[in-house]
Amino acid sequence: MIRIDVRRKAFGEEEVLRDIRFEMEIGETVAILGPSGVGKSTLLRLVAGIDTAFEGEITRPENIAMVFQEPVLLPWRSVIENLTLVHPQLGSQAALSALERTGIADRAGLFPGQLSLGQQRRLALARAFAGRPELLVLDEPYVSLDPAMAEDMLALTEALIAETAPAVILVTHSEAEARRLARSCLRLAGKPATIIEEFAAAPGRAS
Structure with a gap:
């Protein structure tokens, strides 16, 4: 079980995240939606352990992989x-x-x-x-791609997830991408950002 409990994340005096809590299992995909600048990428950096300066607790496996917005x-x-x-x-x-x-x-x-x-x-x-990560973190991996290339990448990601069955947290601006890849979706909004909506992806979507 992966447990995310971010009670507070701030940069100096600016509080960017508050009271973000959810759980997921290995093999489950969760999508994070929200407007630009709301703090989605900040949340992923906390989940991946890149940034440890926050109030709260995150329980995650050791074998983690992350794909950034721009290929690193x-x-x-x-x-x-x-x-x-x-x-x-x-x-x-x-x-x-x-x-x-x-x-x-x-x-x-x-x-x-x-x-x-x-x-x-x-x-x-x-x-x-x-x-073969147990937890895969995807930060808008299809941004800046034309529609045909984005579709190819989505199909490839689907196939690789099906083969390796990690837990996946996907940040995206696209609700269509979220509904295609994820079983559940969380929407962030506000300042500081918090979860304002949680909804299931397409009915019958497998984990």
């Missing part, structure tokens, strides 16, 4: 090295299989700067899923 890649390392350096337990064949699964095995020897934005996003997904 090592520009001086090749595509395949971006996997093997983060996951040293992967052999070259396993790393190539992960790249093949995300459709970029033929780019293994290139550097991130030689990839399109869509290919960089695929590499970020490959790196996240290669470690």
Whole structure:
């Protein structure tokens, strides 16, 4: 069980989050919705353990992966090295299989700067899923993509989640994305932000 209890998060005198509480299980996907600047990415950084300066308590597994709004890649390392350096337990064949699964095995020897934005996003997904995380945190992973590419990435994410079954927390502006990937959705609003609405995704949606 993953438990999020953020009683208060502030930057200096500015309080940005208050009384955000929810629970989820491994294999469940929860989407976080809300306007720009409300504090969604701040909440994800708390969940992932990147930021620990808050009042409250978060119970989470140790094996966590995060995909940011912009692909955070090592520009001086090749595509395949971006996997093997983060996951040293992967052999070259396993790393190539992960790249093949995300459709970029033929780019293994290139550097991130030689990839399109869509290919960089695929590499970020490959790196996240290669470690088979128990908790996957996605911070608007489809932003800035054209509709066709976003659809391809959504389908790929769905397939990878089905294969590895982590708990997933997805931040998105798109209610359609949330309803497609998540079982339950939380909407943040206010200043400081709190949960103003919780609703189920499409009826019958699996965890």
